[in-house]
Amino acid sequence: MPSIRAPDSKQTATLSVVVKCRPLTERERHRSRDIVQVSDDKEVMLLDPDLTKDYLERVQNRTKERKYCFDYAFGSDSINGDVYKKAVSSKVAGVIQGLNATVFAYGSTGSGKTYTMVGSKGDPGLMVLSLHTIFDLIKKDTSSDDFEVTCSYIEVYNEVGNFILVVIYDLLEKSSAHLELREDPEQGIVVAGLRCIKVNSADKILELLNSGNSRRKTESTEANATSSRSHAVLEIIVKRKQRNKYRNQVIRGKLALVDLAGSERASETNSGGQKLRDGANINRSLLALANCINALGKQQKKGLAYVPYRNSKLTRILKDGLSGNSRTVMIATVSPADNQYHHTVNTLKYADRAKEIKTHIQKNIGTVDTHVEDYQRMIDNLQGLRHGYVGIIVSRGFVVVSVGFGDAAVLVGSFMMGESRPWEQSTTVGDVVLVERSSGGLASDSTLQFSTFACERLGFGYWDKIEVYRLKKELSEKETQLTVKSAEKTVEDEPSWLNVISRETSENVHERINIQKALFELEETNLRNRIELQHLDDAIAKEQAVEKDGAVLQVLRSRRQIILDNIRDNDEAGANYRKVEVEANEKHRCQLQDMIEEAISNNTNKTYLRILSQYRLLGMANTELQFEMAMRDQIIHNQREAQRNLWNLIMGLGLDQKQIMELAAMQGITIEDWTATPSNSISHIKPIPTSVGNKLPSCPSIEHSYSTSRVFQHQEKHWNSPHTVCREEHHSSYFLMSHSHSPTAYLGMRSSEHWVSERSGPCFYTPENLPQDLRHSYPEMRGQSKVWSENCISPSSFQEDLDQPKPDFGAAIRLPDGLWTESLGSASWRYHLVVLKL
Ligand SMILES: Nc1ncnc2c1ncn2[C@@H]1O[C@H](COP(=O)(O)OP(=O)(O)OP(=O)(O)O)[C@@H](O)[C@H]1O
DSSP states (O other), X not given: OOOOBOOOOOEEEEOEEEEEEOOOOHHHHHHOOBOEEEETTTEEEEOOSOTTOOHHHHHTTOOOOEEEEOSEEEOTTOOHHHHIIIIIHHHHHHHTTTOOEEEEEEEBTTSSHHHHHTBOSSSBOHHHHHHHHHHHHHHHXXXXXXXXXXXXXXXXXXXXXXXEEEEEEETTSTTOOOBEEEEEXXXXXXXXXXXXXXXXXXXXXXXXXXXXXXXXXXXXXXXXXXXXXXXXXXXEEEEEEEEOSSOEEEEEEEEEEEEOOOBOOHHHHTOOHXXXXXXXXXXXXXXXXXXXXXXXXXXXXXXXXXXXXXXOHHHHHHHHHHHSSOEEEEEEEEOOXXXXXXXXXXXXXXXXXXXXXXXXXXXXXXXXXXXXXHHHHHHHHXXXXXXXXXXXXXXXXXXXXXXXXXXXXXXXXXXXXXXXXXXXXXXOTTOOBOOOOSSOOBOSSTTOOBSOOOOOOOOSOOHHHHHHHHHHHHHHHHHHHHHHHHHHHTOTTHHHHHHHHHHHHHHHHHHHHHHHHHXXXXXXXXXXHHHHHHHHHHHHHHXXXXXXXXXXXXXXXXXXXXXXXXXXHHHHHHHHIIXXXXXXXXXXXXXXXXXXXHHHHTTSSHHHHHHHHHHHHHHHHHHHHHHHHHHHHHHHHHHHHHHHHHHHHHHHTTOOHHHHHHHHHHTTEEEOOOSSSOTTXXXXXXXXXXXXXXXXXXXXXXXXXXXXXXXXXXXXXXXXXXXXXXXXXXXSOOEEEEOOSSOOEEEEOBOSSSBOOOOOSSOOOOTTXXXXXXXXXXXXXXXXXXXXXXXXXXXHHHHHHHTSSOOSOEEEEOOOTTOEEEEEOOGGGOOEEEEEEO
16 A cells, blocks of 8 residues: 655764774885874874984974874784774665664775775675675575666776866776766665676675776776776665565665775885876865865854865765765774875874764655655656657556657666656666667567567656757767768878767766755755854844843854854855956867867868767757756755754654644645555645635645645545545646545546546547547647557556456546646556556
């Protein structure tokens, strides 16, 4: 039975900071002095490397000696197993309970990061030990739960071409393409196109890990013979499917293990050429990380300082681990050698600041609801389509969403409700996947298996995205043609030049989007700061009226100053983005454009370059769309937070259900279905739109209002049936299910306030048997009928279902302005079909 899940309360955790000092290497032993002393498993004493300092300098505190205290500190005689047991194992154990954990190693080149994370045969590293724990715990688990473990391994590397590109590679692919980062309001930052491999044993992952490590870019530098030139992130996802009385719950825990590249100064590594540039660029990512750590440390003390995650891909990937939903351990690795003093003190300073960082932990519980949420999101994403239609089929818990436009048909996504999506490994929610129509398409049985499909990523489903996709395809086709032609013409450089240009163009567009989002976030942060400032001013004015210079007033004033400082810092950061980042991006864009135009005027691959140019323009249009989406996601996020807080507040009052219902009724608020749900389920509270008035309706009504101008309303006709409403509130639309016992089908068209027409009774339409009045109203539908019947499901198979007993399930989809919906029920909820005309 679908039900609504209670928002799990978030717990705040502090980032756990561990320092690990490696032993002196054989080479160092002859020429360096050990200056790191660890005591009490917590304290680190860093001695002054300069032995020549006299007594006076030392007593006058001019010594460079430093002392720090951390959660744990391990000296040069410790092994990785010690670190794991004390500082990491408990966090890893939480992963199979649905909690996220991140472990990252931070330190200078040659300080022992890779040794700590990967280790050696005799001293296995944290990656290896964590994997063994996960599989051991799964083995020992006595519940009837099913587990699924998947892993991915990426590398973030700075590639230097005409411009510096930070690229992401899949280390589990033999020859990985560049992967892009995407943002999802539910999942956070995701790497699009990343392969997640299902694994059944730690050994299998270790095998993958080894092959991935062999693909990592390493170089020999003065500081380290096998210095990692890239950052590596191993992600293990454990899904636990719980079977209980009420529903299938899917708990999802994620473990991210990060081996960062070393920070070094070029002079010290004796690097030159590519290595030197690598070093400088690795440092840029690490600098961005250090800036985030600084800002996060500051934030805990001060309030809303902006955290510049967007300044690098690395920090965007690590965002969850740094402040989001994760129990995080930072392992700061240091060398004991005296000539490494500066690096060691820098690492220890950052580690010290990181102690202030707080994360907010929450179990990742997914249910049927979560998947409906995914489903809704897809629809939402598709609302930007200006032409065509969306078809959605639900069959015994299997949901398929498809889009038709022009003469193409696209499967947007598909998933089992309460189960993992079948092609989850190749897609993320909201992706548009292209399905080949050839052999079979959708089978008409209840499992709706696709016999063949080919996936192509398209982005988030906006029409412009589809256009970009089409152009991208054209581009790649052109590239293939050019490769052949160039071989004939022996113009060897051209295809690779074109490749580089198109890659850099795409990167430039993404960078622009990223900068705009950063600016938006900065404004959002300052908006909240200004609200607090307003409250503080009010409080100060009130307090001043009572007492002129009391302690409370002083506290308020000093808080006010902090907020003012934050506003100023954030404004400065915004100005810097506009001045430096936007300008650099624009300059880069102009350079690329000039290169393209020059090539066009030289008559080099005119068509290809025109397409590229057009792609760039569309990319800019996409920037706007993505920006709008980011804003919308932010609003959704804020609304959810507000709702969670309100609910917690209500529950904290200790009132019983009846009292809460009465209070809500007095305020004109309907609380949906509070019964028949497991203990951790809640109902949703929705204010009744003003047009309805403050009177509590006498029947279960479903209304929704939101902050934008769009307000949609749908009234369920079957008041008397026992409803369980499954609703995912969403900014612009939502999905609901009801367990009505009578056959239902809804058909509505939105007027200014309500759905004006509604039908009930057994009805099922395909474009072929669409009633005359509907055809008349929606002539465009007929135009799509061919695509419709070929790509969704054959009318005859639906008809078979219609001959069966009438449905016990009804559904409706709430849609934004101008869309219409028709939902169809049939036997035992075998199919539920919704057509959205866009
Ligand atoms: N605990 C340890 N015990 C023995 N040897 C160690 C230990 N830690 C590091 N080493 C050795 O120190 C050297 C440098 O270590 P490692 O490659 O792990 O450094 P790193 O911080 O990953 O460097 P980079 O950033 O350049 O990749 C290696 O030869 C490694 O075997």
